[in-house]
Amino acid sequence: MAGDCIFCKIAAGEIPAKFRYKDDEIIAFDDLDPQAPQHILIVPRKHIRTTLDLTTADNELIGHVYQVAGKLAHDLGFAQDGFRVVNNCNEGGGQSVWHIHFHLLGGRDMVWPPG
Numbered sequence: 001m002a003g004d005c006i007f008c009k010i011a012a013g014e015i016p017a018k019f020r021y022k023d024d025e026i027i028a029f030d031d032l033d034p035q036a037p038q039h040i041l042i043v044p045r046k047h048i049r050t051t052l053d054l055t056t057a058d059n060e061l062i063g064h065v066y067q068v069a070g071k072l073a074h075d076l077g078f079a080q081d082g083f084r085v086v087n088n089c090n091e092g093g094g095q096s097v098w099h100i101h102f103h104l105l106g107g108r109d110m111v112w113p114p115g
C-alpha cells in the first residue's frame with residue numbers, strides 16, 4: 001500500500017466507496033464523477049502506478065480485470081448493448097489518480113473518437 005494513495009485507502013476500507021465487486025486481487029466501485037449512467041472503476045489492490053509499470057508478473061491480474069469487467073457489464077444489464085473499458089495513462093492520457101485503474105462505462109451509446 002502506498003500511504004498517500006486514495007485507491008489504496010479505498011481498498012483498505014479507510015475511505016468509503018460504493019463497492020460493486022471485491023476479491024483478493026481487485027476491487028470495483030462507482031466513480032465519484034460518473035461519465036455515463038454506469039461508471040465503475042476496476043482497481044487492482046496492488047499499487048501499480050501506471051500501465052507503463054506493469055510487468056509480466058501482472059499478466060494474470062490484468063486478464064482478471066477484464067473478466068470482472070465483462071461480468072459486471074453482464075450483471076448490471078448493459079453487456080449486450082455495449083460498453084467501454086478505458087485505462088488512462090499519464091497526464092496527456094487523462095490520468096489523475098496514480099494507481100492503475102480501468103473505467104467501465106455503460107448505459108449509453110459511446111462515441112468514437114473519444115475525447
Ligand code: AMP
Pocket residue numbers: 006015017030031032033034041087088094095096097098
Ligand atoms: P483517471 O482520471 O483516469 O485517473 O481516473 C480517476 C477517476 O477516479 C476519476 O474518474 C475520478 O472521478 C475518480 N475518483 C477520484 N477519487 C475518487 C473516489 N474517492 N471515489 C470514487 N472515484 C474517485
